[in-house]
Amino acid sequence: MFIKSLKVENFKGFENDANFLEFRLPDGVAGSGLNIFIGENNCGKSTVLEAIDFLRNGTKKDISSLKYKNSNGDQLNHASVEVEFTGKIDNVIDAFSQQNKKLVFKNKIYLCSKGNTYLKLKRTTEDLKVILLWDDASQTFENVSGLDSPLKKLFETNFIWADTNPNDEASFGASTICGFLLSEIAKIHKETNEYEEFSKKFHDVFNSQESELRQKLSVVEDKIKNIFQTQFGSASISFEFEELKIESFFKNSSIMIDDGIKVPMTEKGNGMQRSVALALLQVYAEVVAFDEEQGISKPFYLFIDEPEICLHPKGQQKLFEALLEISKHRQVFVTTHSPYFLSSPYLKNIGLYIFKKSDHKNNIEEAKLNYLFPWSPTWGELNFKAYDLPTVDLHNELYGYLQDKSEKYNENTFEAWLLENHISKNKIWTKEMNGVAKSPYSVTLMTFIRNHIHHPENLTMKSNNYTSEELLLSINQMIGLIEQFKVSSLTEEVDLMNA
Structure with missing residues (x-):
């Protein structure tokens, strides 16, 4: 399941619903799922990332900060974001939706003339807790209650903002790159003999009556049981230990860096921290990005705001290569000012979108329009179109x-x-x-x-x-x-x- 298109209305610097983006979808070719946003500062590139985050997660920000303001400072009544999905939507709903919401989502899937399936959702600032579903038969959005939380179960998003603390991405968490990477490894490792032996040893130590630990605990159990029976009546009381999920062992993990002195990553400079966090992307590309062939996997979309920050040119090139690899099977969305993301033979496979501001409004056009050369787009051409340079x-x-x-x-x-x-x-x-x-x-x-x-x-x-x-x-x-x-x-x- 992929993000087919995005429409924003009166959202931050975008005034009306004419602001429409149709994204590139992965097809197994390097760069096919990579969508790059270029343009000068303050013209709406990061806003596109915020809009998708708003649709899935809502917001804790002041609502007024999300609404478009005209040149006089007047604020329009409401802001909204629409996202249209396509692909194997039925399979994703079957695998990841909670049971009582499956039909709700499935009933709103519709077909286009080419036989592709779509599902369109909308969130507005009028009621942040409501997810609107598009009904193709009536050509209107319908208010379906109770979808805010179930929507989050259908797909994952990972946002690395320009001001993201690199330590957050390098830590174990449900929505971090490091968390996804280690979770995937953990799932595979649960099937090994080594983990089976570990599991047996865990129960031998914590739950077997013959273990030294259990014998010590039984003394405490007996004391509690005697007091309880004296005061409240007959009952048997014992401690039982449930085996921890394998992911739990990673939660207290930390990344150590040894460049002469071995210290936690948190003690290194911001440039090295960000380099480590983005290096995780490259490993993710090699280890996780190909699990589409192993069966259904939860859709995962990666959003990176100005990945070139604190990266030297060679690091930027390596990161771009990693994103090309990931984008064979997953969608990646990147805002950038880096020329190293614009000088590649794969540019024709990539979705390139140019953002500009005029008359106090953000405007977007796909860069494939009016290419100059048969070998377009080129670095010089894009700099001219995106930055008037x-x-x-x-x-x-x-x-x-x-x-x-x-x-x-x-x-x-x-x-x-x-x-x-x-x-x-x-x-x-x-x-x-x-x-x-x-x-x-x-x-x-x-x-x-x-x-x-x-x-x-x-x-x-x-x-x-x-x-x-x-x-x-x-x-x-x-x-x-x-x-x-x-x-x-x-x-x-x-x-x-x-x-």
């Missing part, structure tokens, strides 16, 4: 792509082609040969910048560099030419079809 990387990509499309590979013929496409020569370039300046000549802004990038050794032009505004203008001009190519190609395809 013109880079020399993108300029190089655009210039080379236009040379290839025009089949004009040297400077003179490419400049002539640019003039034919109404790009004027408005800059002066001076070549150098063995450090000797040649005669200056006119070039387009695009070639002027390209030459600066490719010839940093040219000392003559050092004092006549391009500005950031000119870099932006040149990039926009080249994007315009690429769009012309696309229109021309489309026209040719239509003409061929009509011929």
Whole structure:
């Protein structure tokens, strides 16, 4: 069972129900279940994570902090979050729902035209304790009481926020990465001969009448029994010890780090603590992420807010590789500013979503819209779209792509082609040969910048560099030419079809 889509209305920086995200689903391919949110600060990336957390867990925050406020500071009446699930919903309900709620959930499963099954839920700030279920027949949400707690049994979420204490994730808990990892190992180990021997030894020590401990306890039992029988009547009293669940042995565990001195993880710096916590993800990817093939497992969704915090570049790359592996079978949602998450051959498999703020409202678009290159998306392209950041990387990509499309590979013929496409020569370039300046000549802004990038050794032009505004203008001009190519190609395809 996977999260198919999310819709938020009047939730924090998102004003209306037009804010809709359709997520990527795992299909066994690296990156297929990975959804990455990029964009400037304060444009709603973390809010998407908060919205899903709000649907499952409600909130203890002041409700007013969740409602959208317009530019005048006016607050709208209510906020809501809708989440639509798809996949093997029936199986998940059968395996994990409490008995008296199974039919309630199952009756609201509906089919789409392609035969896929869906279940849609909604929570609003009007009544935090109510989970609304979508009824496809009536095309309305219905108020079904008593689903708040049962919903939590259907799937697990793990949130690692930018301000999460790394020790929390590295500790044993029902909803931590470390907790999930150790629990999975514990479940498997219960079937081993070693654990059977341990279990027998436990009962021999605590419950067998022949054990030394039981003989000491029997003295206490007899004293209690004698007093009880004297004061209250005949009864037999004894201590019995139930074997602890294997998970209980992990609750007092701690992670030790020895980098010369062996100390608890809590005594290390925040960077190392976060690195250890995120290293657990990589182990999780190897040990746990493939249990789909072993039968039904509870859906588990991983949400990481700015995982690059405190990680050096190599660590960021390794973490990204781990997330790619996990996302073959499980959904992962990540907010990031890291270029190491945006420079990968797997980007085409990944869901990329660009967040921007305009007119006091957060806006989202999937990055696959209007890709520039056949090999898109690229690092430079995404930086330009997500952060309005013109880079020399993108300029190089655009210039080379236009040379290839025009089949004009040297400077003179490419400049002539640019003039034919109404790009004027408005800059002066001076070549150098063995450090000797040649005669200056006119070039387009695009070639002027390209030459600066490719010839940093040219000392003559050092004092006549391009500005950031000119870099932006040149990039926009080249994007315009690429769009012309696309229109021309489309026209040719239509003409061929009509011929």
